[in-house]
Amino acid sequence: MFSKIRQSIEARDAFELVQSDLQEVEREIGVESIASVDAITAINGYLQAGGGKRLRPALLLLCNRLFGEVTESARRLAGVVEMIHTATLVHDDVIDVAKTRRGRPSTNVVWGNHTSVLAGDWLYMQAFQVALRERNFHVLDVLISLTQMMVEGELLQLERLHRIDITEADYMELIDRKTASLFSACACLGSIAGGADDATESKLSEFAWNLGMAFQLVDDILDFTSTDKILGKPSGNDLREGKVTLPMIYALEEASSEERKAVETVINEASYEHVPFMRILQMLEQHDTIDRVYERAHAFTEKARSIMATFPGSPGQRALQTIVDLVTDRSW
Numbered sequence: 001m002f003s004k005i006r007q008s009i010e011a012r013d014a015f016e017l018v019q020s021d022l023q024e025v026e027r028e029i030g031v032e033s034i035a036s037v038d039a040i041t042a043i044n045g046y047l048q049a050g051g052g053k054r055l056r057p058a059l060l061l062l063c064n065r066l067f068g069e070v071t072e073s074a075r076r077l078a079g080v081v082e083m084i085h086t087a088t089l090v091h092d093d094v095i096d097v098a099k100t101r102r103g104r105p106s107t108n109v110v111w112g113n114h115t116s117v118l119a120g121d122w123l124y125m126q127a128f129q130v131a132l133r134e135r136n137f138h139v140l141d142v143l144i145s146l147t148q149m150m151v152e153g154e155l156l157q158l159e160r161l162h163r164i165d166i167t168e169a170d171y172m173e174l175i176d177r178k179t180a181s182l183f184s185a186c187a188c189l190g191s192i193a194g195g196a197d198d199a200t201e202s203k204l205s206e207f208a209w210n211l212g213m214a215f216q217l218v219d220d221i222l223d224f225t226s227t228d229k230i231l232g233k234p235s236g237n238d239l240r241e242g243k244v245t246l247p248m249i250y251a252l253e254e255a256s257s258e259e260r261k262a263v264e265t266v267i268n269e270a271s272y273e274h275v276p277f278m279r280i281l282q283m284l285e286q287h288d289t290i291d292r293v294y295e296r297a298h299a300f301t302e303k304a305r306s307i308m309a310t311f312p313g314s315p316g317q318r319a320l321q322t323i324v325d326l327v328t329d330r331s332w
Contacts, residue, residue, distance in 0.1 A: 013319075013322065014062075014319045014320075014322040014323050014326070015058055015319075017062065017065060017315050017316065017319045018058055018061040018062055018065060018070060018319075021061050021070045021074075021075055021078070022054055022057060022058060022061065022078075024075050025054075025057050025061075025075055025078045025079045025082065026048075026054075028075065028076070028079045029048060029079045029082060029083060030045075030048060032079065032083070032126055032130055033045065033048060033083075033123075033126070035122060035126075039111065039115055039119070040118075040119050040122050042111075043090075043107055043111060043115070043116070043119040044119070044123065046107065046110070047086050047089075047090070047107065048086075050101065050102045050104055051102060052102060054082065055215075055323075056078075056081050056082060056085050056182060056183065056186050057078035057079065057081055057082045057186070058078075058323075059183060059186045059187065059190070059208060059211075059320075059323070060074060060077060060078045060081055060186040060187070060189055060190040060193075061074055061075070061078050061190065062190070062316050062319050062320050062323070063186065063187045063190030063191055063194070063204050063208070063316075063320070064190035064191070064193050064194045064316075065190075065314075065315065065316030065319070066190075066191075066194065066196075066204075066311060066314060066316045066317060066320075067191070067194030067195060067196060068194065071193050071194065073134055073192075073193040074189075074190055074193035074194065076130060076131075076133065076134065077131065077134070077139065077189045077190070077193055079130060080127045080128075080130050080131045080143070080189075081127075081182065081185065081186050081189065083123050083124075083126060083127035083130070084123075084124065084127045084143070084146070084147070084150075084182070085182060086123055087120040087121075087123035087124045087127070088120075088150055088154075089101065090107055090108075090116055090117075090119060090120035090123070091117065091120045091154070092154070093106040093107065093108050093116070094108045094113050094116050094117055094120075095154065095158065096241045097241075098237075098241075099234075100234070107119065124147070127143075128140075128143065131143055136192070138192055139189060139192060142185050142188050142189060142192070143185070143189075145185075146181055146182060146185040149176075149177045149181040150177060150178060150181060150182065152177050153174055153175075153176075153177030153178035153181070154178065156173065156174050156177065157174055157178065157243070160174070160244075161241075161242040161243065162242035162267050162268070163244065164244055164248075164252055164260065164263055164264060164267070166244045166249055167249070168246065168249055168250075171244075171245065171246050171249055172213075175212075175213060175216040175217070176209075176213070178216070179212050179213070179215065179216040179219075180208075180209045180210075180212030180213045180216065181209075181212070182212065183208040183209060183211055183212030183215065184205045184206075184208045184209040184212065185205075186208060187201075187204040187205050187207060187208030188201055188204065188205050188208075190204070191204045191205075203307060203310070206307055207304050207307040207308055207320075208304075210300045210301070210303040210304035210307070211300070211301070211304045211323070211324060211327060213297075213300040214297040214298075214300035214301045214304065214327050214328055215327050217246060217293055217294075217296055217297040217300070218294075218297050218327060218328055220238070220245040220246050220247055220293060221247060221290055221293055221294065221297075223235065223236065223237060223238045223245065224236060224247055224280070224281060224284060224290070225281075225290065235277065236272065236277045236280065239263070239266050239267065239280065240266065240267075240270055240271060240272065241270070242267050242270070244263075244267075246289075246293050246296065247284055247289045247290055247292075247293050248263065248284070248289070250287065250289035250292050250293065251263075251283055251284050251286075251287045251289045253287075254287050255283065255287070259283050262275045262279060262280070262283070263275075263280070263283075266280065294328065297327075297328045298328055301324050301325075301327055301328050304324050305321065305324045305325075308320050308321050308324060309321075
Protein backbone atom coordinates (compact mmCIF):
# COMPACT_ATOMS: atom_id res chain seq x y z
CA MET A 1 0.00 0.00 0.00
CA PHE A 2 2.76 2.42 0.96
CA SER A 3 4.54 1.54 -2.28
CA LYS A 4 1.45 2.55 -4.27
CA ILE A 5 1.19 5.84 -2.35
CA ARG A 6 4.85 6.56 -3.05
CA GLN A 7 4.41 5.83 -6.76
CA SER A 8 1.39 8.14 -6.94
CA ILE A 9 3.35 10.94 -5.29
CA GLU A 10 6.31 10.44 -7.63
CA ALA A 11 4.03 10.43 -10.67
CA ARG A 12 2.36 13.64 -9.49
CA ASP A 13 5.74 15.29 -8.94
CA ALA A 14 6.99 14.25 -12.37
CA PHE A 15 3.96 15.74 -14.10
CA GLU A 16 3.91 18.85 -11.88
CA LEU A 17 6.68 20.45 -13.96
CA VAL A 18 4.37 20.68 -16.97
CA GLN A 19 1.01 20.71 -15.18
CA SER A 20 0.04 24.22 -16.24
CA ASP A 21 1.08 23.41 -19.81
CA LEU A 22 -1.04 20.24 -19.76
CA GLN A 23 -4.01 22.29 -18.60
CA GLU A 24 -3.48 24.61 -21.55
CA VAL A 25 -3.22 21.60 -23.88
CA GLU A 26 -6.49 20.29 -22.46
CA ARG A 27 -8.21 23.61 -23.18
CA GLU A 28 -6.84 23.64 -26.71
CA ILE A 29 -8.04 20.09 -27.36
CA GLY A 30 -11.50 21.16 -26.21
CA VAL A 31 -11.53 24.08 -28.63
CA GLU A 32 -10.09 22.10 -31.54
CA SER A 33 -12.57 19.24 -31.00
CA ILE A 34 -15.61 21.34 -31.87
CA ALA A 35 -16.96 20.35 -35.28
CA SER A 36 -19.76 21.59 -37.52
CA VAL A 37 -21.46 18.21 -37.05
CA ASP A 38 -23.01 17.78 -33.60
CA ALA A 39 -22.30 14.04 -33.36
CA ILE A 40 -18.55 14.56 -33.78
CA THR A 41 -18.49 17.33 -31.19
CA ALA A 42 -20.45 15.13 -28.77
CA ILE A 43 -18.11 12.17 -29.27
CA ASN A 44 -15.02 14.34 -28.87
CA GLY A 45 -16.42 15.83 -25.67
CA TYR A 46 -17.23 12.35 -24.37
CA LEU A 47 -13.71 11.15 -25.13
CA GLN A 48 -12.05 14.14 -23.50
CA ALA A 49 -14.22 13.81 -20.38
CA GLY A 50 -13.10 10.18 -20.14
CA GLY A 51 -9.72 11.41 -18.98
CA GLY A 52 -6.56 9.34 -19.20
CA LYS A 53 -3.06 9.88 -17.86
CA ARG A 54 -2.06 12.17 -20.74
CA LEU A 55 1.32 10.46 -20.65
CA ARG A 56 2.09 11.09 -24.32
CA PRO A 57 1.56 14.88 -24.30
CA ALA A 58 3.40 15.03 -20.96
CA LEU A 59 6.32 13.15 -22.51
CA LEU A 60 6.43 15.62 -25.40
CA LEU A 61 6.33 18.60 -23.03
CA LEU A 62 8.99 17.19 -20.71
CA CYS A 63 11.32 16.46 -23.63
CA ASN A 64 10.77 20.05 -24.76
CA ARG A 65 11.52 21.19 -21.19
CA LEU A 66 15.07 19.83 -21.54
CA PHE A 67 15.82 22.85 -23.74
CA GLY A 68 14.30 25.58 -21.57
CA GLU A 69 10.76 26.75 -20.93
CA VAL A 70 7.94 24.92 -22.72
CA THR A 71 7.21 26.60 -26.04
CA GLU A 72 3.87 27.40 -27.65
CA SER A 73 4.76 24.98 -30.46
CA ALA A 74 5.28 22.20 -27.94
CA ARG A 75 1.89 22.80 -26.36
CA ARG A 76 0.23 22.78 -29.77
CA LEU A 77 1.99 19.54 -30.76
CA ALA A 78 1.14 17.95 -27.41
CA GLY A 79 -2.51 18.48 -28.30
CA VAL A 80 -1.88 16.99 -31.73
CA VAL A 81 -0.38 13.74 -30.38
CA GLU A 82 -3.19 13.33 -27.85
CA MET A 83 -5.77 13.78 -30.61
CA ILE A 84 -3.99 11.18 -32.76
CA HIS A 85 -3.77 8.81 -29.80
CA THR A 86 -7.48 9.27 -29.06
CA ALA A 87 -8.37 8.64 -32.72
CA THR A 88 -6.44 5.35 -32.65
CA LEU A 89 -8.30 4.28 -29.51
CA VAL A 90 -11.66 4.96 -31.18
CA HIS A 91 -10.67 2.90 -34.22
CA ASP A 92 -9.18 0.14 -32.02
CA ASP A 93 -12.42 -0.16 -30.05
CA VAL A 94 -14.43 -0.56 -33.26
CA ILE A 95 -12.04 -3.18 -34.65
CA ASP A 96 -11.87 -5.04 -31.31
CA VAL A 97 -15.63 -4.77 -30.73
CA ALA A 98 -14.74 -3.35 -27.32
CA LYS A 99 -17.48 -2.63 -24.80
CA THR A 100 -15.67 -0.32 -22.39
CA ARG A 101 -12.89 2.25 -22.41
CA ARG A 102 -11.53 3.83 -19.21
CA GLY A 103 -14.38 2.42 -17.18
CA ARG A 104 -17.18 3.75 -19.41
CA PRO A 105 -19.05 2.43 -22.46
CA SER A 106 -16.83 2.80 -25.54
CA THR A 107 -17.90 5.19 -28.30
CA ASN A 108 -18.88 2.33 -30.62
CA VAL A 109 -21.33 1.10 -27.99
CA VAL A 110 -22.86 4.56 -27.50
CA TRP A 111 -22.84 5.89 -31.09
CA GLY A 112 -22.33 2.77 -33.23
CA ASN A 113 -19.44 1.66 -35.43
CA HIS A 114 -20.05 3.86 -38.47
CA THR A 115 -20.28 7.14 -36.57
CA SER A 116 -17.33 6.21 -34.35
CA VAL A 117 -15.04 5.40 -37.30
CA LEU A 118 -15.89 8.70 -38.97
CA ALA A 119 -15.33 10.57 -35.70
CA GLY A 120 -11.91 8.93 -35.43
CA ASP A 121 -11.14 9.95 -39.02
CA TRP A 122 -12.19 13.51 -38.23
CA LEU A 123 -9.88 13.61 -35.20
CA TYR A 124 -6.94 12.42 -37.33
CA MET A 125 -7.56 15.14 -39.89
CA GLN A 126 -8.08 17.81 -37.25
CA ALA A 127 -4.80 16.83 -35.61
CA PHE A 128 -3.00 17.38 -38.92
CA GLN A 129 -4.88 20.63 -39.42
CA VAL A 130 -3.50 21.89 -36.11
CA ALA A 131 -0.01 20.60 -36.91
CA LEU A 132 -0.03 22.48 -40.22
CA ARG A 133 -0.01 25.75 -38.29
CA GLU A 134 3.60 25.03 -37.41
CA ARG A 135 4.54 25.48 -41.08
CA ASN A 136 7.27 22.92 -40.49
CA PHE A 137 7.84 20.07 -42.95
CA HIS A 138 9.91 18.13 -40.42
CA VAL A 139 6.96 18.07 -38.02
CA LEU A 140 4.66 16.83 -40.78
CA ASP A 141 7.18 14.18 -41.80
CA VAL A 142 7.30 12.84 -38.23
CA LEU A 143 3.49 12.79 -37.97
CA ILE A 144 2.92 11.16 -41.37
CA SER A 145 5.52 8.47 -40.66
CA LEU A 146 3.94 7.91 -37.25
CA THR A 147 0.44 7.52 -38.69
CA GLN A 148 1.66 5.06 -41.32
CA MET A 149 3.47 3.02 -38.65
CA MET A 150 0.39 2.88 -36.43
CA VAL A 151 -1.89 1.82 -39.29
CA GLU A 152 0.63 -0.87 -40.25
CA GLY A 153 0.60 -2.02 -36.64
CA GLU A 154 -3.18 -2.31 -36.64
CA LEU A 155 -3.10 -4.29 -39.90
CA LEU A 156 -0.44 -6.63 -38.50
CA GLN A 157 -2.58 -7.17 -35.42
CA LEU A 158 -5.59 -8.01 -37.57
CA GLU A 159 -3.52 -10.53 -39.55
CA ARG A 160 -2.38 -12.21 -36.35
CA LEU A 161 -5.67 -12.08 -34.44
CA HIS A 162 -6.98 -15.41 -33.09
CA ARG A 163 -3.67 -17.15 -33.78
CA ILE A 164 -1.56 -18.92 -31.16
CA ASP A 165 1.51 -19.38 -33.35
CA ILE A 166 2.73 -15.80 -32.77
CA THR A 167 6.44 -15.49 -31.95
CA GLU A 168 8.16 -13.03 -29.66
CA ALA A 169 9.70 -11.34 -32.73
CA ASP A 170 6.23 -10.99 -34.28
CA TYR A 171 4.91 -9.35 -31.15
CA MET A 172 7.85 -6.98 -30.73
CA GLU A 173 7.32 -5.83 -34.32
CA LEU A 174 3.68 -5.17 -33.51
CA ILE A 175 4.21 -3.08 -30.37
CA ASP A 176 7.03 -1.19 -32.09
CA ARG A 177 4.45 0.08 -34.57
CA LYS A 178 1.40 0.39 -32.32
CA THR A 179 2.92 1.88 -29.15
CA ALA A 180 6.64 2.65 -29.21
CA SER A 181 6.43 4.64 -32.46
CA LEU A 182 4.04 7.13 -30.81
CA PHE A 183 6.28 7.54 -27.77
CA SER A 184 9.23 8.09 -30.09
CA ALA A 185 7.33 10.68 -32.14
CA CYS A 186 6.40 12.58 -28.96
CA ALA A 187 10.07 12.90 -28.05
CA CYS A 188 10.98 13.94 -31.60
CA LEU A 189 8.31 16.65 -31.67
CA GLY A 190 9.28 17.94 -28.24
CA SER A 191 12.91 18.25 -29.31
CA ILE A 192 11.98 19.87 -32.64
CA ALA A 193 9.89 22.46 -30.80
CA GLY A 194 12.88 23.07 -28.51
CA GLY A 195 15.28 23.68 -31.40
CA ALA A 196 17.40 20.57 -30.78
CA ASP A 197 19.95 19.38 -33.31
CA ASP A 198 19.51 16.13 -35.25
CA ALA A 199 21.77 14.08 -32.97
CA THR A 200 19.88 15.14 -29.85
CA GLU A 201 16.54 14.53 -31.52
CA SER A 202 17.66 11.04 -32.50
CA LYS A 203 18.85 10.30 -28.97
CA LEU A 204 15.56 11.44 -27.44
CA SER A 205 13.68 9.40 -30.01
CA GLU A 206 15.58 6.26 -28.97
CA PHE A 207 14.96 7.06 -25.29
CA ALA A 208 11.20 7.33 -25.81
CA TRP A 209 11.04 4.27 -28.08
CA ASN A 210 12.52 2.12 -25.31
CA LEU A 211 10.13 3.70 -22.83
CA GLY A 212 7.19 2.89 -25.10
CA MET A 213 8.23 -0.73 -25.54
CA ALA A 214 8.47 -1.15 -21.76
CA PHE A 215 5.14 0.62 -21.25
CA GLN A 216 3.32 -1.79 -23.58
CA LEU A 217 4.89 -4.88 -22.05
CA VAL A 218 3.76 -3.78 -18.60
CA ASP A 219 0.29 -3.13 -20.04
CA ASP A 220 0.31 -6.73 -21.30
CA ILE A 221 1.08 -7.93 -17.78
CA LEU A 222 -1.54 -5.70 -16.15
CA ASP A 223 -4.20 -7.02 -18.53
CA PHE A 224 -3.82 -10.36 -16.73
CA THR A 225 -2.91 -9.27 -13.21
CA SER A 226 -4.76 -6.02 -12.52
CA THR A 227 -8.38 -5.35 -11.60
CA ASP A 228 -11.21 -4.18 -13.84
CA LYS A 229 -11.45 -0.95 -11.84
CA ILE A 230 -7.81 -0.02 -12.36
CA LEU A 231 -7.72 -1.09 -16.02
CA GLY A 232 -11.01 0.59 -16.94
CA LYS A 233 -11.87 -2.57 -18.90
CA PRO A 234 -12.33 -6.27 -18.02
CA SER A 235 -9.24 -8.20 -16.91
CA GLY A 236 -8.00 -10.71 -19.46
CA ASN A 237 -9.56 -8.67 -22.23
CA ASP A 238 -6.69 -9.09 -24.70
CA LEU A 239 -6.99 -12.87 -24.89
CA ARG A 240 -10.78 -12.66 -25.04
CA GLU A 241 -10.39 -10.41 -28.08
CA GLY A 242 -8.05 -12.91 -29.72
CA LYS A 243 -4.82 -11.02 -28.98
CA VAL A 244 -1.94 -13.23 -27.92
CA THR A 245 0.46 -10.95 -26.04
CA LEU A 246 3.94 -11.71 -24.72
CA PRO A 247 2.95 -13.35 -21.40
CA MET A 248 0.82 -15.83 -23.34
CA ILE A 249 3.44 -16.24 -26.08
CA TYR A 250 5.98 -17.33 -23.46
CA ALA A 251 3.46 -19.69 -21.84
CA LEU A 252 2.52 -21.29 -25.16
CA GLU A 253 6.19 -22.02 -25.87
CA GLU A 254 6.11 -24.57 -23.03
CA ALA A 255 2.40 -25.39 -22.89
CA SER A 256 0.96 -28.88 -23.00
CA SER A 257 -1.57 -29.80 -25.67
CA GLU A 258 -4.32 -29.50 -23.04
CA GLU A 259 -3.17 -25.98 -22.13
CA ARG A 260 -3.00 -24.92 -25.76
CA LYS A 261 -6.52 -26.22 -26.27
CA ALA A 262 -7.71 -24.18 -23.28
CA VAL A 263 -6.22 -21.00 -24.75
CA GLU A 264 -7.77 -21.74 -28.15
CA THR A 265 -11.15 -22.22 -26.47
CA VAL A 266 -11.02 -18.77 -24.87
CA ILE A 267 -10.02 -17.20 -28.18
CA ASN A 268 -12.60 -19.05 -30.28
CA GLU A 269 -15.46 -18.44 -27.85
CA ALA A 270 -14.34 -14.88 -27.00
CA SER A 271 -15.18 -15.63 -23.38
CA TYR A 272 -14.02 -17.35 -20.20
CA GLU A 273 -17.27 -19.30 -19.84
CA HIS A 274 -15.83 -22.76 -20.41
CA VAL A 275 -12.22 -22.00 -19.49
CA PRO A 276 -12.17 -19.80 -16.36
CA PHE A 277 -9.86 -16.81 -16.31
CA MET A 278 -8.21 -18.27 -13.19
CA ARG A 279 -7.17 -21.31 -15.24
CA ILE A 280 -5.30 -19.02 -17.64
CA LEU A 281 -3.65 -17.19 -14.73
CA GLN A 282 -2.51 -20.51 -13.26
CA MET A 283 -1.00 -21.42 -16.60
CA LEU A 284 0.95 -18.15 -16.71
CA GLU A 285 2.13 -18.67 -13.15
CA GLN A 286 3.13 -22.27 -13.78
CA HIS A 287 5.36 -21.25 -16.70
CA ASP A 288 6.72 -18.16 -14.86
CA THR A 289 5.85 -15.93 -17.80
CA ILE A 290 4.96 -12.75 -15.87
CA ASP A 291 8.48 -12.49 -14.42
CA ARG A 292 9.98 -13.13 -17.87
CA VAL A 293 7.98 -10.28 -19.40
CA TYR A 294 8.94 -7.98 -16.52
CA GLU A 295 12.58 -8.80 -17.26
CA ARG A 296 12.07 -7.80 -20.90
CA ALA A 297 10.36 -4.58 -19.81
CA HIS A 298 13.17 -3.78 -17.38
CA ALA A 299 15.74 -4.22 -20.15
CA PHE A 300 13.97 -1.51 -22.15
CA THR A 301 13.67 0.84 -19.16
CA GLU A 302 17.36 0.33 -18.33
CA LYS A 303 18.23 1.39 -21.87
CA ALA A 304 15.93 4.42 -21.61
CA ARG A 305 17.42 5.33 -18.22
CA SER A 306 20.99 5.11 -19.53
CA ILE A 307 20.15 7.40 -22.48
CA MET A 308 18.45 9.98 -20.26
CA ALA A 309 21.47 9.92 -17.91
CA THR A 310 23.58 11.40 -20.74
CA PHE A 311 21.54 14.64 -20.62
CA PRO A 312 22.59 17.41 -18.23
CA GLY A 313 20.80 17.39 -14.90
CA SER A 314 17.74 19.64 -14.95
CA PRO A 315 14.13 19.58 -13.71
CA GLY A 316 13.03 18.13 -17.06
CA GLN A 317 15.71 15.46 -17.04
CA ARG A 318 14.87 14.41 -13.48
CA ALA A 319 11.14 14.27 -14.28
CA LEU A 320 11.81 12.04 -17.30
CA GLN A 321 13.99 9.74 -15.19
CA THR A 322 11.14 9.47 -12.68
CA ILE A 323 8.72 8.47 -15.43
CA VAL A 324 11.15 5.78 -16.58
CA ASP A 325 11.28 4.42 -13.03
CA LEU A 326 7.48 4.36 -12.79
CA VAL A 327 6.75 2.64 -16.10
CA THR A 328 7.69 -0.89 -15.05
CA ASP A 329 6.19 -0.58 -11.56
CA ARG A 330 3.07 1.46 -11.98
CA SER A 331 -0.19 1.79 -10.11
CA TRP A 332 -0.74 5.47 -10.93
